[in-house]
Amino acid sequence: xxxxxxxxxxxxxxxxxxxxxxxxxxxxxxxxxxxxxxxxxxxxxxxxxxxxxxxxxxxxxxxxxxxxxxxxxxxxxxxxxxxxxxxxxxxxxxxxxxxxxxxxxxxxxxxxxxxx
Amino acid sequence: xxxxxxxxxxxxxxxxxxxxxxxxxxxxxxxxxxxxxxxxxxxxxxxxxxxxxxxxxxxxxxxxxxxxxxxxxxxxxxxxxxxxxxxxxxxxxxxxxxxxxxxxxxxxxxxx
Numbered sequence: 001x002x003x004x005x006x007x008x009x010x011x012x013x014x015x016x017x018x019x020x021x022x023x024x025x026x027x028x029x030x031x032x033x034x035x036x037x038x039x040x041x042x043x044x045x046x047x048x049x050x051x052x053x054x055x056x057x058x059x060x061x062x063x064x065x066x067x068x069x070x071x072x073x074x075x076x077x078x079x080x081x082x083x084x085x086x087x088x089x090x091x092x093x094x095x096x097x098x099x100x101x102x103x104x105x106x107x108x109x110x111x112x113x114x115x116x
Numbered sequence: 117x118x119x120x121x122x123x124x125x126x127x128x129x130x131x132x133x134x135x136x137x138x139x140x141x142x143x144x145x146x147x148x149x150x151x152x153x154x155x156x157x158x159x160x161x162x163x164x165x166x167x168x169x170x171x172x173x174x175x176x177x178x179x180x181x182x183x184x185x186x187x188x189x190x191x192x193x194x195x196x197x198x199x200x201x202x203x204x205x206x207x208x209x210x211x212x213x214x215x216x217x218x219x220x221x222x223x224x225x226x227x228x
Contacts, residue, residue: 033214045219104217106159
């Protein structure tokens with residue numbers, strides 16, 4: 001069963017607009033963590049933002065914010081005032097603990113293209 | 117801090133040859149992960165170490181793959197013999213706590 005679902009394979013957004021990248025997850029754990037990573041065409045994995053399952057406030061990091069809706073098991077990434085440099089693959093990931101081992105499980109990603 | 121260091125950045129090898137990928141985690145991080153990224157399967161966790169001990173290798177595709185972590189500052193992922201379907205980008209990541217997973221730049225492996 002898919003643990004992390006990113007339903008948008010690709011998105012095209014006009015520069016300076018806000019964009020929301022969807023992520024839903026599946027877990028029966030009470031304690032877990034949700035991450036967003038950016039992978040530009042150069043290939044590196046860049047950490048963007050983290051949300052813990054017990055965090056009461058939605059996480060924010062500069063232009064990035066995480067719209068965490070625990071009951072709906074969604075953790076959407078919001079990028080405000082998009083820039084051309086935001087064009088990249090974006091991965092949602094969940095940290096889960098299985099038999100004492102922590103795993104970071106990734107979704108399939110969303111390719112975001114920012115148009116000038 | 118230099119981050120997670122992987123070598124080589126690119127590797128091209130012939131089918132049947134042994135390939136060794138290397139990783140130096142961030143100093144002080146006690147967890148190390150090896151991932152493989154392909155277009156078809158996305159990012160897959162291959163193996164995970166905690167305090168140099170392999171905890172979960174259920175993601176290792178087959179016996180041709182092996183990984184070691186002889187000390188806190190070094191890990192290897194070996195493929196022997198290599199096959200064309202092993203072509204992928206292999207990432208190493210380290211973590212010092214539940215919030216932080218830092219990835220290396222990856223090794224792009226091509227098996228011809």
